Amino acid sequence: MRNILLALLLLLIVLWHLSFSATRLDRLHHRVETSWANLDGLLQRRAAVALEIARSEMSDPATALLLTAAAYQARDADIEFRSAAESGLSGALGLLLTDVGPYENLSERDLLRELSELTDKIRIAIALHVDAVTRTQMVRSKFIFKTFRLAGRAPLPVTYEFEADVL
Amino acid sequence: MLNKSLKIGIVCPYGWDTPGGVQNHVRDLAEFLIAAGHQVSVLAPVIDESAVPDYVVSAGKPLAIPYNGAVARILFGPIAFARVRQWIAGGEFDILHLHEPAIPSISLLACWAAEGPMVGTFHAAAKKQKAIFAIGPILEPVIEKLSARIAVSEAARSTLTEHLETDAVVIPNGIYASRYTNGTPQERWMGNTLGFIGRFEEPRKGLSILMDALPIVARFAPDVRVFVAGPGESDDFIKSIDPQLRGRLEFLGRISEEDKANFLASISLYIAPNTGGESFGIILAEALAGGAAVIASDIPAFDSLLGGGRFGELFSSEDSTDLAKRIIDLLRxxxxxxxxxxxxxxxxAQFDWDVVAEQIFSIYEMSMVGGTGVRLASENRSWNPLRAREASSAE
Structure with a gap:
């Protein structure tokens, strides 16, 4: 009788731990989703700002062409090509900013300030997203998560490769 | 960006009415956010509930517990946990900001109890401890819940990476730089003068290292004087030093913010001989803002704050001869x-609250994307009805 009770207690503990772990993993997946949503939103905003810069007076026709193309590519890219397209946009913006002069025009200065603020935020957003992804990957590779398939059918999140130095 | 009014809940793990860097940080941040139009509630352990500002909610009396080489006034236990849950349930917060959630405290309890957008700030820098292998597995699932982690310095960040294998965004501690930038130099503190601010009785603040360096400095600069500001029993300290040096030393006691600004504008050199236990070095940032030239020990926190020596001189920690040499060089x-x-x-200027709070707020915004606000974690569990009864009887 005592053995049965003990076994029952053990089973309960195991069940509790499984439920706890599943909640934990679910929360991590949620974190990956929200941090991606945040990063995605910021990147969209950056593309919009890039388009505005392309239309403004500070970019010559060639730069405008390059920027517009890069911005549209970044916006329309499928998820697997997204980081390459975003790096392309970073490169195009970098080209523009290296030979940027002292702009007197107020709206242009506003645009550039918005761009640099966005760049700072994107950098942080990438760090947050990468942390969430690596955490999730780490947890999912643990024994009980694999054995009991606690992740269900959720796809394994992939790290968003972003070359921080071109930002 | 500080235009949308939010309900922000901040948890301070240490006793509100005991002095300390984290408490000051929380107080300044809360007051800055309130001034920017947000609704802020701070949950903290409190000794004297009648003496706290109205944005502070007491979680009970703190207990004195030895932690990280000092006595920490923190709080935990079932009653504190019930209070934390009550505070979260009643607060309807958009975001929770937990300070130092990796120590046994109400911050950890709040992280355990809450679900939703949460930001954690890590203040401490500590060497890798053996105990972390034991507590790591307990902490990990809890710390994982934070949507963003902030470290106040590179030292705090590497502590976090080593202990819990997780990265953090570095946002420095804030100071009200404008309070210190316009000090008027005072005759009585000018000349070949060295300044020190802090609780000088604590050995880790390193005043004794400065005292050891003083005889050497005095040989080359006969008129050198040392001013020590900060709370403490100066009589005991004076007895412990060489009688010949006593004339060069003056204790000012605790000084007002205005005097502090004047003090920093007057002295020739500000000395920070701390031997360790510092994660950021708020007083150094204030000394820089006040326009004082700084000599500090090369502990990691000071090294990174002073840009490896570009914004202040560094001497090898606990080496009073090196300190003396650098003081003499700079006085000349x-x-x-x-x-x-x-x-x-x-x-x-980058440590000013205007800059720092903006950065913190942008972390808040990022954490709240798609957020539903903060609620109790137990509300969406299957055995909820059982827990609800238990919780209501506990309150």
Whole structure:
């Protein structure tokens, strides 16, 4: 009788731990989703700002062409090509900013300030997203998560490769 | 960006009415956010509930517990946990900001109890401890819940990476730089003067290292004087030092913010001989903002704050001969001392609350994307009805 009770207690503990772990993993997946949503939103905003810069007076026709193309590519890219397209946009913006002069025009200065603020935020957003992804990957590779398939059918999140130095 | 009014809940793990860097940080941040139009509630352990500002909610009386080489006034246990849950349930917060959630405290309890957008700030820098292998597995699932982690310095960040294998965004501690930038130099503190601010009785603040360096400095600069500001029993300290040095030493006691600004503008050199236990060095940032040339020990926190020596001189920690040498060099070289002070002053602008709070707020915004606000974690569990009864009887 005592053995049965003990076994029952053990089973309960195991069940509790499984439920706890599943909640934990679910929360991590949620974190990956929200941090991606945040990063995605910021990147969209950056593309919009890039388009505005392309239309403004500070970019010559060639730069405008390059920027517009890069911005549209970044916006329309499928998820697997997204980081390459975003790096392309970073490169195009970098080209523009290296030979940027002292702009007197107020709206242009506003645009550039918005761009640099966005760049700072994107950098942080990438760090947050990468942390969430690596955490999730780490947890999912643990024994009980694999054995009991606690992740269900959720796809394994992939790290968003972003070359921080071109930002 | 500070235009949408939010309900922000901040948890301070240490006793509100005991002095300390984390408490000051929380108080300044809360007051800055309130001034920016947000609704802020701070949950903290409190000794005297009648003496706290109205944005502070007491979680009970703190217990004195030895932690990280000092006595920490923190709080945990079932009653504190019930209070934390009550505070979260009643607060309807948009975001929770937990300070130092990796120590046994109400911050950890709040992280355990809550679900939703949460930001954690890690203040402490500590060497890798063996115990972390034991507590790591307990902490990990809890710390994982934070949507963003902030470290106040590179030292705090590497502590976090080593202990919990997780990365953090570095946002420095804030100071009200404008309070210190316009000090008027006072005759009584000018000349070949060295300044020290802090609780000088604590050995880790390193005043004794400065005292050991003083005889050497006095040989080369006969008129050198030392001013020590900060709370503490100066009589005991004076008895412990060489009688010949006593005349060069003056204790000012606790000084007002205005006097502090004047003090920093007057002295020739500010000395920070701390031997460790510092994660950021708020007083150094204030000294830089006040326009003082700084000599500090090369502990990691000071090294990174002073840009490896660009914004202040570094001496090898606990080496009073090296300290003496650098004091003499800088007292003799007016140009270099002034250049150092100027570089430091412009460097300190990035620690101003205007800059720092903006960065913290943008982390809040990022954490709240798609957020539903903060609620109790137990509300969406299957055995909820059972827990609800238990919780209501506990309150």
């Amino acid at each position: 070289d007016d140009n270099r001392r002034k250049a150092l002070a100027r570089a430091g002053k412009s460097h300190a």
